[in-house]
Amino acid sequence: MKRTHLPLNGLxxxxxAARHLSFTRAADELAVTPAAVGQQIxxxxxxxxxxxxxxxxxxxxLTDEAAAGLDAIREGFLHFEEGVQAIQAGQSSHVYTIACPRDFFAAWLSARLAAFRNDSPHLRxxxxxxxxETDFAEANLDLxxxxxxxxxxLEGIPLGPEGTLVVVGPDVADSAPWIAWPGDPAGEVDAHGESAREVHISVGDAGTAISAAAAGLGRVRVPRLLGEAAVAAGRVRALGEPEPGRxxxxxxAPVPQWRQKKVKALVAALQQAADPIGD
Known part of the structure; x- marks a missing residue:
């Protein structure tokens, strides 16, 4: 029988069932129903x-035929367990590979990683x-x-509040032209096909857009978390209240990564710190 055709679930x-000599107790161990055990057998x-x-x-x-193969089957499962443990041990427990927008890293994540590393200076x-959407397998990502x-x-948690905030430079008029970035193009057209907002500059990300607003180049709608951090730092001021959004x-992270001990530790730390950096 080819390896690809091995009935691993049935084995x-x-x-x-052979250890318990009971479909009911085997079902309890495997978290299935006795009927499911019977069907597999x-x-x-x-x-x-x-x-x-x-x-x-x-x-x-047990029949003689079943008993004849059990030792080899059980030895095989032990080898499977050893192989899985070897794979898990091969993953560095002190190195985290994280994909993240550069502006979010600068405004929020960097300080949290530094705090997390304070207690474990060996971390990298x-x-x-x-x-x-960076591919987790291709980039060998943890998070x-x-x-x-x-x-x-995927499995996930929110970091900070949802929604957006419009910000502008401290000494810039509320009616300043809009700054566009990919998350908020600011160039929608109205029913007549004309631009609904005047855009004088387009940039690559929200962090650059905030820098442009702080320099006096206009106003911009950015993720609330980044906007509130910039307001707290005195770089810009908010125009109105935060706007709700999804x-x-x-x-x-995919579920297998999410269940890793090292990932759980970092997730817990970031979840506790999920407030704007200015707080």
């Missing part, structure tokens, strides 16, 4: 062409600047920060 059920019997269990007056009994960070409306099919900064 795992066989091992549990019958399917395995059909595949292998042998009877694995007999019911007797004393209860469930590899940062990948990214404003999009990513994204400006989005939720984690999608988008915010999310810390995300």
């Amino acid at each position: 795992r059920v066989l091992d549990a 019958r399917a395995l019997e059909d595949l292998l062409g042998v009877i694995l269990f007999r019911r007797t007056s004393k209860g469930l009994e 960070f590899a940062l990948i600047g990214s404003d999009g 990513a920060v994204r400006w989005c409306d939720g984690p999608g099919d 988008r915010g900064y999310w810390l995300v």
Whole structure:
């Protein structure tokens, strides 16, 4: 039988049922129903062409054919466990690879990573600047920060408030022209096909847009977290109250990464620190 065709689920059920000599107790161990155990055993019997269990007056009994293969099957599962442990041990427990927008790193994440590292000076960070959906497998990421409306099919937590804030330089008029960036193009058109907002400059990200506003080049709508941090630092002033919205900064990762001990530690630290840097 080819390795790709090995009935691993069925063999795992066989091992549990053989140890307990009970479909019910095997089901409890495997967190399935006794009926599901019975179905797996019958399917395995059909595949292998042998009877694995007999019911007797004393209860469930292994057949000679089943008993003949159990030691090798159990040894195989032990090798699987050792292989998984070796894979996990190969992942560096002191290095974090994180994809993150550069402006978010400068305004929020850098200070939090520094605080997290204070208690564990051996930690190392590899940062990948990214404003999009960097592939976790290709970049070998542990975590990513994204400006989005939720984690999608990944596991994630929000970092700070959702929504946006309009900011402008301290000495700039409220009616200053708009600054555009990819997250807020500021160039929508109205029903007549004319620009609804006057845009005098376009930049690459929200952090640069805030710098442009602070320099007096106009006003800009930016993620609330970044805007409030810039206001707290005195670089810009807010025009009105924060605007609600579905988008915010999310810390995300696939479920396997999310369950790693080192990732859980960093997630917990960042979750506790999920307030604007000026607070």
